[in-house]
Amino acid sequence: MRLWRGIGSGTAGAAWLIGLGLSGCGWLGVAERNPKPPPNLLMITIDTLRWDQVGCYGGPPGLTPHLDRLAADGVRFESAFAQIPLTLPSHASILTGLYPLAHRVRDNIGFVLSRELPTLAEQLQAAGYRTGAFVGAFVLDRRFGLDQGFETYSDRMSETDAAPGSERRGAAVVKDFRDWLGPASARPRPWFAWLHFYDPHAPYDPPPEYRRGSGKRPLYQGELRYTDAALGQALAAAQGAARERALIAVVTADHGESLGDHGEESHCLLVYDATLRVPLVIWASDQRFGRAVRVPGHALLIDLAPTILELAGAAALPAAQGRSLVAALAQGTRLPPRASYAESLYGQLNLGWSELRVLRGPRWKYIRSSEPELYDLVNDPAERVNLAPLRRDEVERREAELLELIRSQTVSSAVAPERAALDQETRERLASLGYLGGAAPAPQADQELRAPIGPAPAARVADWVRIQAVVELAQAGRCSEADAELEPLQQGGAVPALADRYLGECYRRSARPARAVEVLERALRRGAADVALLLQLGSAYHEQDQEAEALARFQRALELDPESVEVLNNLGNSYMVLGDWRRARATFERAVAARGGHSSAWNGLGVACFRLGDHQRAVESFGRALELDPEQPDALYNLANVLELVGRRADAVESYRRFLTLAPADAYAQQIERSRRALERLEKAAPER
Numbered sequence: 001m002r003l004w005r006g007i008g009s010g011t012a013g014a015a016w017l018i019g020l021g022l023s024g025c026g027w028l029g030v031a032e033r034n035p036k037p038p039p040n041l042l043m044i045t046i047d048t049l050r051w052d053q054v055g056c057y058g059g060p061p062g063l064t065p066h067l068d069r070l071a072a073d074g075v076r077f078e079s080a081f082a083q084i085p086l087t088l089p090s091h092a093s094i095l096t097g098l099y100p101l102a103h104r105v106r107d108n109i110g111f112v113l114s115r116e117l118p119t120l121a122e123q124l125q126a127a128g129y130r131t132g133a134f135v136g137a138f139v140l141d142r143r144f145g146l147d148q149g150f151e152t153y154s155d156r157m158s159e160t161d162a163a164p165g166s167e168r169r170g171a172a173v174v175k176d177f178r179d180w181l182g183p184a185s186a187r188p189r190p191w192f193a194w195l196h197f198y199d200p201h202a203p204y205d206p207p208p209e210y211r212r213g214s215g216k217r218p219l220y221q222g223e224l225r226y227t228d229a230a231l232g233q234a235l236a237a238a239q240g241a242a243r244e245r246a247l248i249a250v251v252t253a254d255h256g257e258s259l260g261d262h263g264e265e266s267h268c269l270l271v272y273d274a275t276l277r278v279p280l281v282i283w284a285s286d287q288r289f290g291r292a293v294r295v296p297g298h299a300l301l302i303d304l305a306p307t308i309l310e311l312a313g314a315a316a317l318p319a320a321q322g323r324s325l326v327a328a329l330a331q332g333t334r335l336p337p338r339a340s341y342a343e344s345l346y347g348q349l350n351l352g353w354s355e356l357r358v359l360r361g362p363r364w365k366y367i368r369s370s371e372p373e374l375y376d377l378v379n380d381p382a383e384r385v386n387l388a389p390l391r392r393d394e395v396e397r398r399e400a401e402l403l404e405l406i407r408s409q410t411v412s413s414a415v416a417p418e419r420a421a422l423d424q425e426t427r428e429r430l431a432s433l434g435y436l437g438g439a440a441p442a443p444q445a446d447q448e449l450r451a452p453i454g455p456a457p458a459a460r461v462a463d464w465v466r467i468q469a470v471v472e473l474a475q476a477g478r479c480s481e482a483d484a485e486l487e488p489l490q491q492g493g494a495v496p497a498l499a500d501r502y503l504g505e506c507y508r509r510s511a512r513p514a515r516a517v518e519v520l521e522r523a524l525r526r527g528a529a530d531v532a533l534l535l536q537l538g539s540a541y542h543e544q545d546q547e548a549e550a551l552a553r554f555q556r557a558l559e560l561d562p563e564s565v566e567v568l569n570n571l572g573n574s575y576m577v578l579g580d581w582r583r584a585r586a587t588f589e590r591a592v593a594a595r596g597g598h599s600s601a602w603n604g605l606g607v608a609c610f611r612l613g614d615h616q617r618a619v620e621s622f623g624r625a626l627e628l629d630p631e632q633p634d635a636l637y638n639l640a641n642v643l644e645l646v647g648r649r650a651d652a653v654e655s656y657r658r659f660l661t662l663a664p665a666d667a668y669a670q671q672i673e674r675s676r677r678a679l680e681r682l683e684k685a686a687p688e689r
Helices: 063-070 089-096 120-126 170-184 217-243 299-313 326-331 346-351 392-411 422-430 456-476 480-489 497-511 513-525 531-543 547-560 565-575 580-592 599-611 615-629 632-647 649-662 667-682
Strands: 001-006 016-018 040-046 075-081 132-134 150-152 191-197 246-253 282-285 293-301 340-344 358-361 364-368 373-376
Touching: 001 063, 001 246, 040 089, 040 217, 063 217, 063 246, 063 282, 089 120, 089 480, 120 132, 120 599, 132 170, 132 326, 170 217, 191 217, 217 246, 246 299, 246 565, 282 513, 299 326, 326 531, 340 392, 346 456, 346 513, 358 392, 358 513, 456 480, 456 497, 480 497, 497 513, 497 531, 513 531, 531 547, 531 565, 547 565, 565 580, 565 599, 580 599, 599 615, 599 632, 599 649, 632 649, 632 667, 649 667
Parallel strands: 040 191, 040 246, 075 293, 132 150, 132 191
Antiparallel strands: 075 282, 246 282, 340 358, 358 364, 364 373
16 A cells, blocks of 8 residues: 545645555455455444536546545445435435335435444444444434444534534534544454535535635535545544554445526426436555446445445345445446336425336436426436427327336335424524425325326526525525515515515514514415424414414424424413413323423423422423523523522522523523522521421
8 A cells, every 4th residue: 555645725735545455456255265354344424425527527636635636546336326416315315225205204304214224334233233323414414214234423513603512613523523433443343434515515615715706606615625635534433443443435426416407596496307316435454446447327325235245245235226336346347227216206295296207218307296307318418308298109109118117116115104203403503504395194005106286496496596585584584585585486476485484483573473473374285284284374473462373373282293292382481471370281191101201392381380289290200401401591490589589598498599590681681680589588598398
C-alpha cells in the first residue's frame, strides 16, 4: 500500500490510504490455504447527490476528487437508480433490499420501518460484525426504525447548525465515526459502518471556503466540495483503524436533485432521472476487484444489501428483491437486463395529486400517472419528449408489465404500514429540513393497483413551486405575504390543504387565532382531516376561548390516532378547562400509558388528581414528570404547591427554589412572584418535626 494525500482545500487535505497492491495479484475468489479474514465494510450514502455532478460520471472537474479517485482505483457502475426520491424510504430500501412496495415506507413523514423486516445491519451483526451508523439529519432518527441491527446509532444533532437539532455537518458525522473506530481497532471483530452525509440537501449553505459564486447551482456544488472532503476524512479514518483487514467501501446517494430540470428545483415530487439516477462506486483496499472497472447495465439501490452481505460472507436477506452485484465487480461484465420499479407517492399523500409509478427497462421508461408518460431512453435520455400520446401500444404493454411487477413485488414480503408518532416537536424538526406533509394514509397492499386519480404532478410543478414559497413564508412568520402568494391558487380553486395547514399555523403563532381557524377549517373542508391539522385547529379554538369546539377537534384527532400522547394531552387539557376533572384524569392516565408517556401528560395527571383531592397521587405524578424532564417549570411549580399543602416544607422549599432558577421570567411572572412569597413564608415558619 502507498499513502495518498487528500485533494482540495480546508479539511479536504486529510490523508487516506489507497491499496494499489502488485500488478496481476487481484483476488481470485478461490479457496486459500490461509483464508482472508472478513473485510471491514464502510457504506457511505450522500444525500441529494446528483450523478452528473460527480467528476467520474462526467461532472464538473474538481467537485469530487476523493470520490473520483475511489472510482479510479475501484469499480464504477455506469447507471444506478434509486427506487424513490425521498431520504427515509430510499434508505429503507438500501437497508432491506426491498422496494417501497414491500417495506411500506412511502414518505419522509409519518412512516416507520417495521421491526418485522430483517435488515443489512442485523444480518451482519448475526455474522459477528460490530455495527455502527452515523447519520447527518433528523429524518433518519432512530425513531423511524432504521436503527435495527446497529449496536451504535449516532443521530445526535447539533443545536448550533442552520436547522437547530435537525441536521449536522459531515465533519461532525466523521468525528463520531472516528471516535467509534477507536476501540474497534483493538478488537478482533470486523466492523460495518454506515455514514450518511446530509450536506448537499437544500437549503444549500456550504462553508465559505467551499463557495464558488452565488446562485443555487454554485452553492449546491460548494456543498459537494465540502462533502467530498468529509468523504476523504472518513476513508482515512477507516483505513487507519485496522490494517490487518481489507476495507471495502461502498459510496452512493439516496437520490439526486432536479436543479430546475422539468421545473422542479429539488426532489420528491417527480420521478425523472435527475432525481432517481445516482452514482455508485465500490472500492477494496486490497484491489480484489481491480482498478478503473466500469460495469455497464443498470444497478439498483436495493442491490446494495445483497451485495454487501455476499462480500462479508454473511447470510442473505431472506426476502430481498435486489440482487447481488458481486459477480460483475471483478470482470466489469454487463449486468443482465431487467425491468425495475420506482415511485413517488408524495403528490398523492400530501397534495391530492396523482401518484407516480415507474417501470424502467433497457430502452423504455413508463411513468404511470393520471397523465401517462413514456420515454425512449436510448434516443431521449433527458426525458424531454413524452411519447405516450403517440405510442399507445407501447403504453399498454408497459402498463400491463408494471401492474404485474407491482402485484408480484407487493404480496409475499409486504408488511402492514407502520405510522410514526408525530408530535409537534417531530413535525417542526422535519419541517425545518424542508419536509412537508404527512397527511394522507398510504395505500394498503390491496390498493397498490388502483388507477391514479388527481392532477398529474408534472403538469402542476409551477403550483408546487408556489406552494413551497407559501410554506417558506409561513414558517418565517410572514403570514400576510404567504396569504398573498397563495391567492392565485385560491382563484383557480387549486390550493392543496398542505398550504393551508402551514398558513393556519403561521396565523396561530402570530396571535391571530380567528384567521387561523378560517384557514384551517378551509383545509378541513378539502378533506385534510389528519391529526396534525386537527391539533392545530383545536389549539386555535382554545386560543379563542371556544373550548367546546377545541374539544370536538381533539376528539376527532383521537379517533384517527388513539395512542397519540400529544392528542391525549390536548384532550385532557380541554377537559380541565371545562372543569371535567374525572374525564381529564382518565385521559391523562391513557396518555402516560401510551408510547412511554410524556412529562406534560404526567403534569396534567398531577393537576387532575390534585383537583380530585388525591394529593399523594398528584405528588407522584409531578415527580414522574420531572424524572422525564427535570427542568419542566409547570411540574416544579405544581409540585412545590402540593408539597407545601401536605406539610412537606423542606421539599417544598427545594422545589420553589428550583422553579425560580429555571422558570423564564416573561412566561411565569405571576408564578415567580407567588413562589417568592411562598419561600418567605416557609423560611419564617417553624422547622418540620
